[in-house]
Amino acid sequence: MEKFTTHTGVAAPLTRSAVDTDQIIPAVYLKRVTKTGFEDALFANWRQDPAFVLNQSAYAGASILVAGPDFGTGSSREHAVWALRDYGFRVVLSPKFADIFRGNAGKQGLVTGVVTEADIEAIWAALAANPGAEMTVDLEARTARLGDLSVSFDIDDYTRWRLLEGLDDIGLTLRNEEKIAQFEARREAWRPRTLPVR
Amino acid sequence: MSTSIPDRPRTLAEKVWDDHLVVKGENGEPDLIYIDLHLVHEVTSPQAFDGLRGEGRGLRRLDLTIATEDHNTPTLEIDKPIADLTSRTQIETLRRNAEEFGVRLHSLGDKEQGIVHVVGPQLGLTMPGITVVCGDSHTSTHGAFGAMAFGIGTSEVEHVMATQTLPLKPFKTMAITVEGELRPGVTAKDIILAIIAKIGANGGQGYVLEFRGSAIRSLSMEGRMTMCNMSIEAGARAGMIAPDETTFDYVKGRPHAPTGQDWDDAVAYWRTLPSDEGAVYDAEVFLDATELEPFVTWGTNPGQGVSLSDVVPDPASFTDPNERAAAERALEYMDLAAGTPLKDVEVDAVFMGSCTNSRIEDLRAFASVIEGRQKAEHVRVMVVPGSARVRLEAEAEGLDKVFTEFGAEWRFAGCSMCLGMNPDQLAPGERCASTSNRNFEGRQGKGGRTHLVSPLVAAATAVLGRLASPSDLPAFEKAEA
Numbered sequence: 005m006e007k008f009t010t011h012t013g014v015a016a017p018l019t020r021s022a023v024d025t026d027q028i029i030p031a032v033y034l035k036r037v038t039k040t041g042f043e044d045a046l047f048a049n050w051r052q053d054p055a056f057v058l059n060q061s062a063y064a065g066a067s068i069l070v071a072g073p074d075f076g077t078g079s080s081r082e083h084a085v086w087a088l089r090d091y092g093f094r095v096v097l098s099p100k101f102a103d104i105f106r107g108n109a110g111k112q113g114l115v116t117g118v119v120t121e122a123d124i125e126a127i128w129a130a131l132a133a134n135p136g137a138e139m140t141v142d143l144e145a146r147t148a149r150l151g152d153l154s155v156s157f158d159i160d161d162y163t164r165w166r167l168l169e170g171l172d173d174i175g176l177t178l179r180n181e182e183k184i185a186q187f188e189a190r191r192e193a194w195r196p197r198t199l200p201v202r
Numbered sequence: 203m204s205t206s207i208p209d210r211p212r213t214l215a216e217k218v219w220d221d222h223l224v225v226k227g228e229n230g231e232p233d234l235i236y237i238d239l240h241l242v243h244e245v246t247s248p249q250a251f252d253g254l255r256g257e258g259r260g261l262r263r264l265d266l267t268i269a270t271e272d273h274n275t276p277t278l279e280i281d282k283p284i285a286d287l288t289s290r291t292q293i294e295t296l297r298r299n300a301e302e303f304g305v306r307l308h309s310l311g312d313k314e315q316g317i318v319h320v321v322g323p324q325l326g327l328t329m330p331g332i333t334v335v336c337g338d339s340h341t342s343t344h345g346a347f348g349a350m351a352f353g354i355g356t357s358e359v360e361h362v363m364a365t366q367t368l369p370l371k372p373f374k375t376m377a378i379t380v381e382g383e384l385r386p387g388v389t390a391k392d393i394i395l396a397i398i399a400k401i402g403a404n405g406g407q408g409y410v411l412e413f414r415g416s417a418i419r420s421l422s423m424e425g426r427m428t429m430c431n432m433s434i435e436a437g438a439r440a441g442m443i444a445p446d447e448t449t450f451d452y453v454k455g456r457p458h459a460p461t462g463q464d465w466d467d468a469v470a471y472w473r474t475l476p477s478d479e480g481a482v483y484d485a486e487v488f489l490d491a492t493e494l495e496p497f498v499t500w501g502t503n504p505g506q507g508v509s510l511s512d513v514v515p516d517p518a519s520f521t522d523p524n525e526r527a528a529a530e531r532a533l534e535y536m537d538l539a540a541g542t543p544l545k546d547v548e549v550d551a552v553f554m555g556s557c558t559n560s561r562i563e564d565l566r567a568f569a570s571v572i573e574g575r576q577k578a579e580h581v582r583v584m585v586v587p588g589s590a591r592v593r594l595e596a597e598a599e600g601l602d603k604v605f606t607e608f609g610a611e612w613r614f615a616g617c618s619m620c621l622g623m624n625p626d627q628l629a630p631g632e633r634c635a636s637t638s639n640r641n642f643e644g645r646q647g648k649g650g651r652t653h654l655v656s657p658l659v660a661a662a663t664a665v666l667g668r669l670a671s672p673s674d675l676p677a678f679e680k681a682e683a
């Protein structure tokens with residue numbers, strides 16, 4: 005997983021609350037057998053509307069999503085994070101995230117910053133005045149800057165540390181590689197082996 | 203293993219856990235647990251392989267990994283291409299991934315192909331005192347050997363592939379003691395259905411269930427697998443049964459069972475596994491085996507069951523408002539009226555199969571009831587062995603003839619109508635007596651209605667065309683034929 009320190013990119017306002025995982029990625033896309041390539045699935049239903057924010061030229065290539073409260077509710081599908089990530093999002097800001105979504109996001113390198121509702125409104129207002137403006141997200145300092153506007157966001161220490169270090173779950177476990185190898189060295193000979201085929 | 207063993211008495215589950223500790227979690231962090239055996243199938247593996255590929259990782263221990271095709275495989279004309287596109291893609295993807303990553307795979311047509319939970323034990327890979335995981339909730343089946351076995355999600359599948367470990371918090375333990383001798387015609391399936399009805403479909407949540415007592419010790423390995431298989435239907439993480447001579451006899455001589463000195467070492471260790479005298483469980487449940495009768499579900503979760511000789515319960519009899527509402531909904535979906543004797547309920551189909559009941563003993567039990575008889579005319583009967591090897595074994599014993607002469611369809615191995623991912627499905631409104639493990643709405647096909655039963659009840663039901671146990675069948679003159 006890539007390390008995350010700071011990121012600068014176009015911020016897109018998603019002025020809705022309670023965006024659930026069915027909206028983020030409709031169920032029909034769950035049949036796929038890959039973990040990547042879900043960019044077309046992101047907000048697939050909403051994107052059929054030409055007026056939808058991501059269809060506006062100012063927000064082409066957006067990589068920071070600024071959403072209303074209760075983002076990521078509904079079914080726990082990890083695909084919701086994959087779709088955001090594959091589309092190119094590195095950060096989602098919202099006043100409140102569903103817990104499971106937040107957990108999944110942290111494991112997949114997507115920053116979920118909690119900002120106050122007033123700050124979200126302020127960002128939306130700034131973007132309305134200046135569509136397509138770039139925002140800089142600093143994970144170390146837990147701040148997001150857009151022109152003159154600077155807001156701070158919340159993210160728990162543990163998740164922040166993992167993102168700064170670029171550690172997915174597997175990477176975390178592999179920090180104990182030596183202990184795993186030691187365990188294997190003392191594993192008894194009778195334990196099952198699938199190879200060679202007998 | 204050489205880790206220091208606490209002096210307090212421990213349960214079976216604690217012993218297996220302690221012996222797989224790679225890193226003890228501090229300050230509420232999870233433990234890192236070593237995984238001895240990873241079973242893989244086509245539904246939950248594709249994204250795990252893709253994740254490995256994306257990060258440039260491989261499998262840490264190919265020699266602790268085995269894959270088979272089961273959920274999507276057709277059970278007829280297995281040499282033809284699979285018609286359903288999603289099914290075909292999942293299977294072809296597993297084949298490509300297995301090839302690319304070097305994973306041992308038993309494909310459709312191979313004699314070791316079959317339901318992953320039937321294949322592990324039959325190869326002798328499942329044994330006491332090991333940890334087993336698979337991206338499938340019915341991994342609990344393997345706990346019958348005194349293994350710690352549980353289902354995991356796709357991202358955990360990837361984690362095990364890459365590290366052969368899992369970060370986990372210890373499970374709570376629940377002892378379920380079943381004492382006494384079972385009446386004739388009462389089987390492991392009836393015990394577990396009765397347990398689930400007693401503790402509820404969520405009663406085991408967060409627990410490892412340990413089944414113990416004389417009734418459990420008297421069960422064969424296959425019966426024990428049926429019980430542990432359905433632990434998950436009580437909401438439990440896993441089910442376990444202490445290993446004993448029955449277990450050792452079953453494992454011995456199988457293709458991957460230990461041999462020579464390894465076997466002796468293994469058995470010596472396995473004998474230390476049963477829970478210590480005085481070990482403390484987080485919860486305990488008792489059941490009198492002598493009172494049990496053949497059991498059947500009337501609703502749409504596995505906890506909604508009663509004795510076959512009983513009637514469909516009245517929702518008003520449930521004091522808990524949620525249970526009452528659930529019962530009302532279930533009766534509507536199942537199209538059953540309160541007070542109807544279950545033995546009056548007619549079925550359209552009988553499904554004999556699934557990882558709960560598709561091993562050779564199950565097929566023998568089914569055959570013993572139907573032999574020489576004819577199925578009820580209006581009933582469709584499907585017999586689906588759990589693995590290609592079970593199919594071969596059954597054919598060597600001539601069971602296939604018993605099935606086909608009875609009027610049943612004798613199929614190839616796979617999950618089949620347990621979940622209807624392949625074309626084996628109920629039509630809307632059809633009612634089925636099924637030896638599988640889930641009676642959820644639409645589980646066996648959209649609008650299908652499922653009654654969970656034992657192989658003996660399934661067989662008698664196939665004869666009479668309505669829910670029945672073997673003792674309901676008219677006396678039978680075998681000599682006449």
Ligand code: SF4
Nearest residue numbers: 340556557617620621
């Ligand atoms: S037989 Fe049914 S329960 Fe068992 S693994 Fe297959 S689908 Fe799951």
